[in-house]
Amino acid sequence: MSSLGAQIRRAVPDIDPVVTDYAIGYVNHISNSTTDSVAAQQLDLENDIGFVKNLLKSAGANESKLESLGVSLQTALKQQLDDNFAKLKITGDTSKRLLDVNLLKNQMNRQLQGSLALIGASKDIEHNGRNMESRVDKKKLEKAEKKIAKKVAKRNNKFVKYEASKLISDSQGDADYDEFFLKINPMEFGSGAGKSKDIHIDTFDLYVGDGQRILSDSSLSLSFGHRYGLVGQNGIGKSTLLRALSCRELNIPSHITILHVEQELRGDDTLALQSVLDADVWRKSLLKEEREINDRISEIEKLRTEFDEESLEVKKLDNEAGDLVQHLEEVHEKLSEIESDKAEGRAASILFGLGFSQKAQHQPTNSFSGGWRMRLSLARALFCEPDLLLLDEPSNMLDVPSITFLANYLQTYPATVLVVSHDRAFLNDVATDIIYQHSERLDYYRGANFDSFYSTKEERRKNAIKEYENQMAYRKHLQEFIDKFRYNAAKSSEAQSRIKKLEKLPVLEPPEEDKSVTFRFPEVEKLSAPIVQLQDVVFGYSPDKLLLNDVNLDIRLDSRIALVGANGCGKTTLLKILMETLRPIEGHVTKNSRLRIGYFAQHHVDAMDLTLNAVTWLSKTYPGKTDEEYRRHLGAFGITGSLGLQKMQLLSGGQKSRVAFAALCLDNPHVLVLDEPSNHLDTAGLDALAEALRSFEGGVLMVSHDVSIISNVCNEIWVSEEGTVKRFDGTIYDYKKYILSAADAAGVLAKH
Missing domain, CATH: 1.20.5 (Single alpha-helices involved in coiled-coils or other helix-helix interfaces)
Structure with a gap:
């Protein structure tokens, strides 16, 4: 191929001869390829020539000359490869055959396809005049095919593509929990002894839905015992990544156990405490096996009395009993290994920390609402202590006391945690490392909490x-x-x-700009005091079952109040009294006659017609303005451009929340009453909300579990507990310390 070498030298006469000689040698290597690898080389010819051009370009070659060189090289090499292949077919000369992993993969696939065709045949194979039964095991063959494909892909340094869309249709909530648990975490005691529980998944792509790619050329690295916060903007694909991990769609070693808290527990007659104990399917299976063995041993004892001591039947029964006793010892060893005797106390402690009283722990699971069933799902996962615990926005379903307990519990969690959350305070308490998902990639921040x-x-x-x-x-x-x-x-x-x-010069991409989100609440007309005042308020649905008693509080135009406390302790009831949807049994609620209150409901989506776009919905719900005025108003809350004209069912959770904020401001409220406003908002949305609330000229009463936004906005804490609501002397962080001291006194924060 001296002619090719001459072409290269003529095209790049001024560059380093060492580089030129290397490029010529590389081209000659391609041109000498023969046998079946020719086909693969032809397919990769463009990449090979691209490599040569880039090599020469980096050494200072003229780019326009390289383009013409590339065309001539491709034409000449293609002709040479065709000639090589034709010669091989005539002479059968395989002396220059190259090892090609693509060829290897193609050959193996052809062999496997041929074998599969034989499996599907309607009759046995005839060989040398004799019928021979086909002994091909289809399942083993498919398993071998997958194993070979993985090896070839790894050797060929190709990316593995994962389709996460099927995770939605194969949702684990629709499957039997025990079956799914054992499928994901097969019961193989001792199988992971001495093996590393670090997770390293090299170069992969992850897709969801109709081919939308959420990760490209990514790698996932999780060190055992670390707690990772997975953060990123809404809709970036964080939950999809968790689902792919939870169903082992990504290649996680089989000895590493996994549990994902995603869906609420299905309610039935099982008691809450028992449902947590049953979540450990390994323990549940061993206890069942123990009962069955003991029952059979008791049955054998009864059967022995029916036969003579020296009879053959008694000897058989004794042999069976001996085997059962030996098996029972193995079961007891396994139960001891997982500390089964301590299980009930640990389960009760976890439930108590998540807000379940001793009475509630002995209530059936179907007696709890959806939010409390989500807590049960979380309790079940914490109880199982998997090697990899996956949590998706756990703070959304918890109140401040429960979040405080969970954060403290996870700080001593003995395995790996990967949690998706926008709660800064929670991540500051829990995370040892942060993974930032953006632009179809994962960036690692080692040894970092959120701040x-x-x-x-x-x-x-x-x-x-x-x-x-x-x-x-x-x-x-x-x-x-x-x-x-x-x-x-x-x-x-x-x-x-x-x-x-x-x-x-290296080609640099312009750094991506963080999407800016703005909230802007309207100006407030001044009102004379008192704005809102509660005096000696008592409320209950019956006089003998009071929910609130002796409440004396007031709201001013400069108030920034956080209402906190455990779920079910009367926070929502107090909001309804303020909104006059409930009337107190005793006491008075005094308001300025011109007062307007804007109310943000926790489940605000329920009040929206999601088949309409935001502009149309606002015009129907709050008539009196032009479409242009509604669009400008929505723009003050980050719903700009075409977002206001899209059906709201297509908007993300955070975007729907912004529409709800826009709606509550149309009446120019003097006081904002917000029930869990931080749910569904990402970091940018939370920052925008906090800034807008600080700038708002009216009063704010906020029920929230997000310690960060409370700290950034509120200067007054109201605590709902023990049947009343009172001011708390201190900050939200002082309240957290108060909760932890109370939990320590109750003994629910024992280290595990």
């Missing part, structure tokens, strides 16, 4: 912007010199030198 991640991310972004701007300025400077002196004979060598410098 340190956020500051480091901003610093990285600023540095990237600075580097990009500096390079663009340098490129501009070089280009201006080239344009000015390209055709100047005296300066031509300097221009050529700058052209080479320009070509060698």
Whole structure:
């Protein structure tokens, strides 16, 4: 192939000869390929020539000459490969056969397909005049095919593509829990002894739905015992990644146990405490086996009395009993290994920490609402202590006391935790590392809680912007010199030198800009005090069952109040009294006659017609303005452009929340009453909400579990407990310490 070598030398006469010789050798290697690998080489010819061009370009070759060289090389090499293949077919010469992993894969696939065709045959194979029974095991063959494909992909350094869309249709909530648990976590005691429980998944792509890619050329690395916070904007695919892990769609070693808290528990007559104990299917299966063995041993004892001591039947029964006793000892060893005797106390402690009283623990699961069943799902996962615990927005279903307990519990969790959350305070308490999902990739921030991640991310972004701007300025400077002196004979060598410098510069992408979200509440007209005042309020659905007693509180135009307390302790009842949907049995609620209250409901979506777009829904619900005025109003809450004209069922949870905020402000309220406003909002949305509430000129009463937004917005804490609501002397962090001290006194924070 001297002619090809000559072409290369003519095209790049000025570059380093070492690079030229390497490129010629590489091209000659391609041209000498023969046998079946020719087909694969032809398919990869464009990539090979691209490699050669990039190599020469990096050494300073002229780009326009490289383009024409690439065309001539491709034509010549294709002809040479065709000639090689034709020669092979005539002579059968395989002396120059190359090992090609694509070829290996194709050969194996052809063999496997042939075997599968034989399996599907309607009659046995005839060989040498004799019928021979086909002994091919289809399941083993399919397993072998998958194993070979993985090996070939790994050797060929190809990305593995994972389709997560089927996880939606194969939802574990629709399957029997025990069956799903054992499928994901097969009971193989001791199988993981001595094996690493770190997780490393190299280069993979992850898709969802109709081919939408959420991760590209990504790798996942989880060190055992670390607690990872997975963060990113709404809709980026964090929950999809968790589902792929929970169903082992991604390649996690089989000895690592996994549990994912995603769906609420299905209610039945099982008691709450027993449902948590039953979540450990290994323990449940062993206890069942223990009962069955003991029952059979008792049955054997009765059967022995029916026969003579020296009879053959008694000897058989004794042998069976001996085997059963030996098996029973093995079962007891396994139960001891998982500390089964401590299980009930541990389950009760977890339930108590998550808000279940001793009485509630002995109520059937079908007596609890959806939110409490989600807590049961969380309790079941904590009780099982899997090697990899996956949590998706756990704080959304908990109150401040329960979040405080969960954060404290996870701080001593003995395995790996991967949690999706936008709750900064929770991540600050729990996370040892942060994984930032964005732009179809995962960025790792080792040894970082949320605050340190956020500051480091901003610093990285600023540095990237600075580097990009500096390079663009340098490129501009070089280009201006080239344009000015390209055709100047005296300066031509300097221009050529700058052209080479320009070509060698790395190509930088402009740093992505964080999406800015804004909230803007309307101005407030001044009102004279009292705005809202509760005096000696008593409420109950019957006089003998009071929910609230002796409540004396007031709200001012400058109030920033957080109402906290355990679920079911009367917070929602107090809001309804303020909104006058409930009337107290005793006491008075005094309001300014001109007071307008804007109410944000926790389940605000229930009040929306999701088949309409936001502009149409606002015009029907709050008539009196033009469509343009509604669009401008929505824009004040981040619903800009076409978002206001999309059907609301297509909006994300955070976008629906912004529409709800826009709606409550149309009446220009003096006081905002917000029930869990932080749910569904990502970090940018939470920052925007906090800033808007601080700037709002009216009063704010907020029920929230998000400690960060309470800390950023509120300067007054109301605590609902023991049948009343009172001011708490201290900050939200003081309240957390108060909760932990009470939990310690109750003995529910024992280390595990």
